[in-house]
Amino acid sequence: MSKTYRLILFGVLCMLFSNVVVRGEEKIFVESPLFDSLREGERGAILMVHFGTTHDDTRVRTLDALNHAVGAAFPGIELCEAYSSRIVCKRLRDRGIDKLSPMEAMDKLRAEGVTHLLIVPSQVIYGLEMKALEQEVEQRRGDFREIRLTTPLLFYEKDYRELIDRVLVPLAKDRDTAYLLVGHGTYDSSTAQYAMLDHFLMDRGLSQIIVGCIEGYPYYDQALRRLRATGLRRVCLMPLMMVAGEHAKHDISDEWATALRDEGYEVTVDARGLGELPEVQELVVERARFFAHYRRLLIGEKKKIYEKTGVKLSAEDE
Numbered sequence: 001m002s003k004t005y006r007l008i009l010f011g012v013l014c015m016l017f018s019n020v021v022v023r024g025e026e027k028i029f030v031e032s033p034l035f036d037s038l039r040e041g042e043r044g045a046i047l048m049v050h051f052g053t054t055h056d057d058t059r060v061r062t063l064d065a066l067n068h069a070v071g072a073a074f075p076g077i078e079l080c081e082a083y084s085s086r087i088v089c090k091r092l093r094d095r096g097i098d099k100l101s102p103m104e105a106m107d108k109l110r111a112e113g114v115t116h117l118l119i120v121p122s123q124v125i126y127g128l129e130m131k132a133l134e135q136e137v138e139q140r141r142g143d144f145r146e147i148r149l150t151t152p153l154l155f156y157e158k159d160y161r162e163l164i165d166r167v168l169v170p171l172a173k174d175r176d177t178a179y180l181l182v183g184h185g186t187y188d189s190s191t192a193q194y195a196m197l198d199h200f201l202m203d204r205g206l207s208q209i210i211v212g213c214i215e216g217y218p219y220y221d222q223a224l225r226r227l228r229a230t231g232l233r234r235v236c237l238m239p240l241m242m243v244a245g246e247h248a249k250h251d252i253s254d255e256w257a258t259a260l261r262d263e264g265y266e267v268t269v270d271a272r273g274l275g276e277l278p279e280v281q282e283l284v285v286e287r288a289r290f291f292a293h294y295r296r297l298l299i300g301e302k303k304k305i306y307e308k309t310g311v312k313l314s315a316e317d318e
Contacts, residue, residue, distance in 0.1 A: 029294035034116050034148060035077055036293075042145070045078040045114040046070060046288070049102050049121040049133060052083030053245040054091050062243045062275030066122055069281040070288050078114070080105050084121075084129055102133055106140045115145045120288045122242045122275060123152040124183065127190035150291040153242075153274070153283065154193055160200045167279045168201075168209055171238070171270075178208045178232040180223055180260075182252050183240035185213025194218060194240070198226075208232060211240065214251050220259065227265075234266045242280075244273035 035044040048070060050063045063081075071079040082105035083089050089099050100108065102119075109117060119137060123130050130152055137149050154160055172179040183194050195218055198211035208230055212223030227235065237256055239248040248271045257267045274280045 028297045029290075030297055031293065032295040034118055034146065034292045034295075035074070038116065042115045043078075043113050044116040044118070045080060045109050046074060047102070047105055047109065047117060047119045048079065048081045049105075049119060050081070050083055051123070051129060051243065052085045052088035052092075052099060053243045054088055055243075055245050055249075058243055058245050058273065062273045063122065066242075066275050066281055066284055069285050070120055073285045073289060074292070078109075080109060084133060102136050103140065106136075106143065110140070110143045117144050117147045118288065118292050119147065119149045120284065120291075121150065121152060122284065124240065124242060124274065125154050125186075125190060125193040126152050127186045127193075128188065148291050148295065150287050153280070153287075154197065159283075160197055162283060163197070163280075164200060164204060164206070166283070167274070167277060169206070170279070172206070172209050172236075174234075174236075175208065176232065177234040177236050178210060178227055178230050179236050179238060180210050180212060180227065180256075181238050181240040182256060183211065183213045185216030185219075187216050191216035197240075212256075220256065224260075224263070227260075233264070234268075235260055236268050236270055238270045239273055242273055242275040244271050244276070248273065 038044055048063075048067050050066075053059050053063065067079060067081055071077075081100070082102045083092075083099040084102055086101065089101060092099055106117070119133070121130060121133055134149065137147055141147050151159075154163065168179075168181075181197075185191050185194060191213060194211050194213050194216070198218060201207070201209045201211070207226075210223050210226045210230075212218055212220055218226075237252050237260075239252055241248065253269045253271060257269055260267045
């Protein structure tokens, strides 16, 4: 097949897939507005999916704030909320507060006539909660004409750079203070994403900003070694979590702070969850806007284009 013919065929396939665009690190998306061209009988909605919290004060400052920010970016589009933690849902139900699970929320929206659904999770990394949500979405995909699920806060390399530049660097203003970001962590391979953020920070020369996890690598001991290497004696503990709930109030403010003070450090705690920060809320809004306008090409679609044209659409297929 000649190069000219392959390019012509590639152009035809691109037309079939609407406008192929490139975002970030050569990830291919198709321009395909989800809500802009709804026809008669079609209805769009946004489903915010949070892990959840039993702390009312925290919920108002984080999850409610995220819901409001995303809702304000999509006037005229219904916004619904779900909690993915069944434990949190049960504890709230015992207090007379009902929160829907993602499956319950999708069933409710379908029964109300929603045909096009954008699901916006507030997860920090692509971990067990995101994988579980993906499975639930697949079980309900046939109930809607289209469902799109956005990525978590940290997914592409660009996301790490944006979090560092727009959130972490402005927060870590005092060069005489070390900033220890404490994530939840996980015991499977997903915990590598925390180490990736830590490596990004070191690569940027931001050695005074350190990442540690409560459950999973990098553990407290690894973070402590990084902290000692800075030579700094003042430490600010900050949760690397959307919601500063139980972990922030107990594990971080109590256990980690006490352990560091026992090591001779002067410790302060900034107990705000990431979801409280306007800069993080804006990142979530930007993600929602992008996925409402662009659909990611599935790997099978990209393989089909390569089979027909020999043109590789992105580096991620290597």
